[in-house]
Amino acid sequence: MYSVMIVDDDLPVLEFLETSINWSELGFRLAGTYDDPLEALEAGRKDKTDVLISDIGMPGLNGLELIRSLRENHSMLKVVILSCHDDFQYAQAAVKLSVSEYVLKETMNARLITEVLLQLKEQLDVEAGVLSKSLKLEREVELNRSASKRHFIRSTVNEPLLDIAEWNRKAEEFGIKWGEHAILPVFGYANQLKEAVNRFQSKDLFVYTIENIMEELLVDYQETVFFTYDTGEIILLFPHYSELHVNNSQKIMQTLREIQNCLLQYSKIPFSFLTGGPVKNAKLLKDQLIQMAETKNQRFYLPESSVMKLEHVSGSFGEGDLLLEQYMPALEEFRRAIFEERNEMINEYVSKWIDFIQYHRFRPMEVKEWLLKMILDVRLRLKSLQHYNATFSSELLHHDLLELASVRELELWLKDYLGEAIGWAGQVHRESHNREIVECQRFVYNHLDQKISLEDAATHLHLHPSYLSRLFKRETGENFVEYVTRIKMGKAKELLEITDKSIEEIAEMLGYDNKNYFGKLFKAHTGTVPNGYRAAHIKG
Numbered sequence: 001m002y003s004v005m006i007v008d009d010d011l012p013v014l015e016f017l018e019t020s021i022n023w024s025e026l027g028f029r030l031a032g033t034y035d036d037p038l039e040a041l042e043a044g045r046k047d048k049t050d051v052l053i054s055d056i057g058m059p060g061l062n063g064l065e066l067i068r069s070l071r072e073n074h075s076m077l078k079v080v081i082l083s084c085h086d087d088f089q090y091a092q093a094a095v096k097l098s099v100s101e102y103v104l105k106e107t108m109n110a111r112l113i114t115e116v117l118l119q120l121k122e123q124l125d126v127e128a129g130v131l132s133k134s135l136k137l138e139r140e141v142e143l144n145r146s147a148s149k150r151h152f153i154r155s156t157v158n159e160p161l162l163d164i165a166e167w168n169r170k171a172e173e174f175g176i177k178w179g180e181h182a183i184l185p186v187f188g189y190a191n192q193l194k195e196a197v198n199r200f201q202s203k204d205l206f207v208y209t210i211e212n213i214m215e216e217l218l219v220d221y222q223e224t225v226f227f228t229y230d231t232g233e234i235i236l237l238f239p240h241y242s243e244l245h246v247n248n249s250q251k252i253m254q255t256l257r258e259i260q261n262c263l264l265q266y267s268k269i270p271f272s273f274l275t276g277g278p279v280k281n282a283k284l285l286k287d288q289l290i291q292m293a294e295t296k297n298q299r300f301y302l303p304e305s306s307v308m309k310l311e312h313v314s315g316s317f318g319e320g321d322l323l324l325e326q327y328m329p330a331l332e333e334f335r336r337a338i339f340e341e342r343n344e345m346i347n348e349y350v351s352k353w354i355d356f357i358q359y360h361r362f363r364p365m366e367v368k369e370w371l372l373k374m375i376l377d378v379r380l381r382l383k384s385l386q387h388y389n390a391t392f393s394s395e396l397l398h399h400d401l402l403e404l405a406s407v408r409e410l411e412l413w414l415k416d417y418l419g420e421a422i423g424w425a426g427q428v429h430r431e432s433h434n435r436e437i438v439e440c441q442r443f444v445y446n447h448l449d450q451k452i453s454l455e456d457a458a459t460h461l462h463l464h465p466s467y468l469s470r471l472f473k474r475e476t477g478e479n480f481v482e483y484v485t486r487i488k489m490g491k492a493k494e495l496l497e498i499t500d501k502s503i504e505e506i507a508e509m510l511g512y513d514n515k516n517y518f519g520k521l522f523k524a525h526t527g528t529v530p531n532g533y534r535a536a537h538i539k540g
Contacts, residue, residue, distance in 0.1 A: 002050040002124050003031040004117075007040040007066060008082060009058045012500050013105070017053065020110040020537075026117050037061040044070045051120055053080045067099070075147060076127065076204050078120050082108065100202070102399060108498050123201045146211060146228065149174055153227040153235055156282075157289045167282050175225040176237060182278035184240035184252060185285060187292035188259075190232035191270040191304040194403045194413070199268065203231045206267075210234065213266050217259055224255075232405075234271075235289065240278040256307050270305045274313065300364040300406055318360035323370050326356065331374050338378060338421045346418045354411045368401040371414065378421060436461055437475045440468065444484055448491055450511045454480045489525040492518075496534040503530045 004023065008014050014033045023030045031049050034040035037058045044052070052070060056063040067079050080101040100123070101116045152170055161167055168178070176183070190196055190210075200206040207228055214226050214234065225237040238255075241248050256273050263271045274295065276288040291310060298313045330353050337345040357367055375397055404410045443460050444452055457480065458465040472480050488510045495506045507518035522530050 001027055001029040002121065003047075004028045004051045004053065005031050005040060005044060005049040006033045006053045007035075007037050007058070007063070008053075008055040009035050009037075010055065010500070011035055013055070013082065016498075016537075017113065021113055021117070026114065027121050028117060037063070037066050041066055041069055045073060048074045049077070050124060051078045051080065051117075053082065056081060056083045078123065078202075080116055080120070105498055109494075123205075126201055127205060146207075150228050153229055153289075156286055157229075157293050161282055161286060164282055171282070174227075175223075177223075178280065180241075182240045182280045183285060184238045184278050185276040185288050185292065186236040186238060186252075186256065187229075187274045187276075187289070187295075187310075188234040188236065188271050189299060189405070191272055191406060192409060193232040193269075193405050194400075194409060196232065196267065196269045197403075207231055209267055210263070213263060214259070217262055221255065229293065233293075235292075236273075237285075253307065260305055260307075264305070272299070272302060272304060272306045272308075274299075274308055274310050276310050296405070297364050301358060301361055302406070304406070304408060314361070316361065317363045320362055320366040322360060323357070323362045323366060326353075327370060327374065331377060334374060334378060334418060337418060338425050341422050341426050343419065343422055346415055346422075350411060350415050350418065354407060354414075357410075358407050367407075367410070368404070371410070372397055372401055375417065434471065434475050436463065436468075437472060440472060440480075441483075444487055448488060448511065449509055452484050452511065485521060485525060489522060492522060492530070493526070493533065496530055497537050506530070 001024070006014060006017050008017075014035060018030065018033050028051070031047065032040070032043055034043070037054075038060050040054075041061065049070075052067065054063040054066055058066075061069075063081060063083075067077075071077055079099045080103060081099050082103050082105055084105050100120055103112065103116065152174060156167070171177075196206050197203050200209060210232075211226075211228055218224050218226055223239040227235040227237075229235050236256075236259075238252050240252075252275070256275075260271055260273070263269065274292050276292060279285045279288060288310070295310070295313055297317070298315055302308065302313070330349075333345075333349045333352075336342070337349055362370075379397075400413065404413055439461055440457050443457050447456075454465050454469055458468045461468065463471075469480055472478075472483070476483060478486070492506055492510060495501060495509065499506075501509070503519065504515045507513075507515040510518070512518040512521075519529055522528075522533070526533055528536065
């Protein structure tokens with residue numbers, strides 16, 4: 001069984017997770033629950049855990065700091081973040097820490113957590129299958145050396161070179177030797193990182209695979225040194241002899257093409273390379289590596305499987321105002337494709353706007369924010385068309401878009417997303433053939449915090465209340481008041497299950513001035529009073 005540690009300063013959340021999940025049936029052992037992150041850190045350092053489920057905002061030590069600290073001793077740790085925050089910065093930090101899942105507490109329930117755990121178990125099983133017990137010790141040694149190399153190259157790029165002699169000593173341990181020849185640095189990066197991580201089920205397994213492929217490839221290149229810089233990013237240091245040595249540059253180019261072919265063959269992921277100029281000391285090497293590492297925005301527009309000189313990479317970007325001017329035209333075209341369910345329009349519209357983006361070379365973050373706003377607009381409209389309890393989090397979209405490293409990846413992702421959105425729109429229309437009923441349900445869903453009457457809905461739809469009442473009953477099988485009560489009580493159950501808000505607060509959130517009246521309605525609908533429902537749910 002795999003071990004799980006839960007850390008949250010909210011005791012009801014701890015109790016809910018501890019009692020509502022059948023841990024042993026899922027193949028897990030609950031190693032401990034902690035409301036103090038410092039205690040959890042101490043326990044995690046003593047006994048390695050396989051999965052950490054943690055809140056972000058906690059006193060003393062926040063969740064992100066806890067993850068970093070535990071990962072120092074256990075790099076393969078799987079992490080599920082629980083958060084009340086719909087915050088872009090938290091999502092960014094989670095991506096950098098290779099968090100497996102990011103769950104909003106407002107959408108959390110036993111079924112969702114169970115699905116997350118099953119996915120993590122699949123990943124852990126895959127990793128356990130790849131690494132038999134007899135190889136785990138050997139892998140541990142490899143991981144430690146790999147981590148040391150990664151730390152060395154990252155510190156070279158990101159920290160000042162205060163002691164050149166000490167740096168040269170460490171560099172020599174990893175095979176970097178300054179001699180008669182110079183060193184030519186090369187920066188490689190995966191072109192479809194998101195797809196790679198999905199295929200290998202974890203970033204760690206993808207990194208491990210690339211490292212193994214590279215080590216095998218470089219056996220015959222004793223003077224070439226390889227480092228992993230980050231997930232999907234590698235650094236190669238080639239010996240570079242004087243121009244008197246014939247075909248020196250051509251041989252390096254040929255080697256890079258061979259590496260590209262092998263990485264594509266064995267990992268199924270294309271890689272591109274940026275080549276620097278020859279350097280003869282640590283400071284010049286550092287300067288070039290910094291330039292290479294800081295090309296992430298420029299790389300967004302480079303073709304896949306390319307080999308380019310660093311000096312040829314353009315650093316200019318178009319004006320974002322032009323992109324904003326085209327927001328409404330693009331939104332209207334995407335809306336038309338989705339709500340008219342026109343799959344054949346997807347390729348045409350996406351290609352048109354990707355060409356526009358690529359031609360003007362807008363800053364990648366501006367492109368992602370532009371697209372995010374558009375997708376959120378579409379999702380809000382889709383969500384408002386029906387009352388189903390769907391998980392909706394802009395953080396998840398932030399996460400997806402942050403991981404798109406090239407305009408080609410953006411194009412593929414957008415086509416897939418719009419195809420899914422057309423499917424959702426079709427589902428809405430199949431579930432209710434009458435658009436007036438769909439609009440009425442949307443009106444109810446958008447006004448759950450208010451008193452909702454049949455007259456209010458009829459006024460919104462410009463219909464007579466009696467006509468709307470008959471139409472609603474005929475189309476849905478329940479009258480309008482029953483529908484409103486059912487939707488509000490469903491929301492009340494959700495709030496009772498996953499929040500610690502008082503009954504009075506929940507009543508007010510659902511448009512009820514009198515908590516006693518709310519309680520009577522809840523009991524009539526569920527068979528129990530609100531406090532009883534909450535207690536029964538917590539007990540599991």
